[in-house]
Amino acid sequence: xxxxxxxxxxxxxxxxxxxxxxxxxxxxxxxxxxxxxxxxxxxxxxxxxxxxxxxxxxxxxxxxxxxxxxxxxxxxxxxxxxxxxxxxxxxxxxxxxxxxxxxxxxxxxxxxxxxxxxxxxxxxxxxxxxxxxxxxxxxxxxxxxxxxxxxxxxxxxxxxxxxxxxxxxxxxxxxxxxxxxxxxxxxxxxxxxxxxxxxxxxxxxxxxxxxxxxxxxxxxxxxxxxxxxxxxxxxxxxxxxxxxxxxxxxxxxxxxxxxxxxxxxxxxxxxxxxxxxxxxxxxxxxxxxxxxxxxxxxxxxxxxxxxxxxxxxxxxxxxxxxxxxxxxxxxxxxxxxxxxxxxxxxxxxxxxxxxxxxxxxxxxxxxxxxxxxxxxxxxxxxxxxxxxxxxxxxxxxxxxxxxxxxxxxxxxxxxxxxxxxxxxxxxxxxxxxxxxxxxxxxxxxxxxxxxxxx
Numbered sequence: 001x002x003x004x005x006x007x008x009x010x011x012x013x014x015x016x017x018x019x020x021x022x023x024x025x026x027x028x029x030x031x032x033x034x035x036x037x038x039x040x041x042x043x044x045x046x047x048x049x050x051x052x053x054x055x056x057x058x059x060x061x062x063x064x065x066x067x068x069x070x071x072x073x074x075x076x077x078x079x080x081x082x083x084x085x086x087x088x089x090x091x092x093x094x095x096x097x098x099x100x101x102x103x104x105x106x107x108x109x110x111x112x113x114x115x116x117x118x119x120x121x122x123x124x125x126x127x128x129x130x131x132x133x134x135x136x137x138x139x140x141x142x143x144x145x146x147x148x149x150x151x152x153x154x155x156x157x158x159x160x161x162x163x164x165x166x167x168x169x170x171x172x173x174x175x176x177x178x179x180x181x182x183x184x185x186x187x188x189x190x191x192x193x194x195x196x197x198x199x200x201x202x203x204x205x206x207x208x209x210x211x212x213x214x215x216x217x218x219x220x221x222x223x224x225x226x227x228x229x230x231x232x233x234x235x236x237x238x239x240x241x242x243x244x245x246x247x248x249x250x251x252x253x254x255x256x257x258x259x260x261x262x263x264x265x266x267x268x269x270x271x272x273x274x275x276x277x278x279x280x281x282x283x284x285x286x287x288x289x290x291x292x293x294x295x296x297x298x299x300x301x302x303x304x305x306x307x308x309x310x311x312x313x314x315x316x317x318x319x320x321x322x323x324x325x326x327x328x329x330x331x332x333x334x335x336x337x338x339x340x341x342x343x344x345x346x347x348x349x350x351x352x353x354x355x356x357x358x359x360x361x362x363x364x365x366x367x368x369x370x371x372x373x374x375x376x377x378x379x380x381x382x383x384x385x386x387x388x389x390x391x392x393x394x395x396x397x398x399x400x401x402x403x404x405x406x407x408x409x410x411x412x413x414x415x416x417x418x419x420x421x422x423x424x425x426x427x428x429x430x431x432x433x434x435x436x437x438x439x440x441x442x443x444x445x446x447x448x449x450x451x452x453x454x
Contacts, residue, residue: 032054282320303392
């Protein structure tokens with residue numbers, strides 16, 4: 001069958017692009033069907049891409065760090081060693097026409113075929129998940145800027161001589177190193193056998209640059225740094241602006257003595273039933289929120305703009321705002337309202353651990369109904385959080401501090417925190433928001449109420 005190009009698949013949720021984080025293969029490697037070949041990051045999650053073919057990697061058309069549109073060829077895979085010879089020419093990914101008895105080649109009803117797959121009736125090409133761009137568009141995207149085609153840019157493990165002086169030759173790992181160091185490869189003299197820039201060339205360039213700046217004062221840093229907004233951070237920025245200017249936000253605060261809850265937490269940590277389970281204040285706050293939602297269901301609703309209706313959810317997918325290496329993410333625990341305290345604690349621990357590793361999947365980010373954000377872990381006392389889009393409320397938990405507090409008619413050192421709730425005033429009246437916050441506070445100031453109200 002020869003060489004086949006793998007197009008960046010439609011990863012769902014209407015996403016049109018992804019950033020290629022890293023390759024797991026290099027030209028010349030032998031891959032098996034469904035072997036992970038790359039990691040990409042969409043606006044919602046980090047995803048590992050499995051190979052749709054078994055064979056030998058002929059060429060990588062995308063560098064680590066590049067943002068790629070759905071339907072763009074990213075890798076060529078051949079059937080065997082003969083396909084990976086440097087003299088081999090990888091065919092263009094322009095979509096051939098499928099001719100059948102029922103529909104002639106020039107018939108508008110005959111959809112093109114790409115990579116051996118028939119296109120849909122509207123001309124879109126089936127990729128790994130769902131359908132990508134049309135076969136015509138995918139064919140146009142087969143050529144990278146300044147080259148005849150993406151496939152001809154590199155057909156072997158060693159970069160081939162290039163007819164395009166505007167794009168220096170370099171292997172993907174070298175490009176990634178240069179990008180990390182902020183180096184333009186066009187400034188680096190190449191010494192590779194095919195005229196490519198090698199890792200040693202980049203290292204030598206860095207050494208020369210460092211020596212040439214030895215006389216620059218150490219207290220003269222760059223006046224500004226520009227960071228491209230991509231992936232999760234771009235999605236978060238767009239979502240927060242949309243939320244802030246769509247939903248009328250209201251935020252209310254309450255300061256509460258949570259000493260009894262902290263005492264209960266100490267006892268729970270010593271319980272045999274919870275042995276090995278990570279119990280934190282967040283677990284008990286989450287349990288209080290879930291109980292308060294049952295008494296105040298408007299806080300667990302959504303606004304349907306198209307029908308102008310309020311959609312009240314009879315389940316709680318509890319979101320936890322998490323700071324991750326990829327930016328702010330809000331994964332959620334599905335059906336948290338049905339969980340025992342032990343199961344909830346385990347679910348929250350797993351959710352946050354995966355998020356901090358940057359491995360949260362798209363499913364964990366979908367269909368949240370209400371969110372908790374814990375700014376207390378940063379030593380912050382309170383905040384006015386912006387709603388997670390599509391939700392009616394978000395509870396903010398501040399730092400728990402020992403401070404003077406009136407207790408049983410006297411001043412005593414107590415453990416105190418400030419809670420705030422932001423809510424969408426289209427969905428939640430001021431009274432409903434106040435009652436919800438008061439219920440959460442009551443359960444944390446007196447855990448017996450958590451049992452009674454829960």
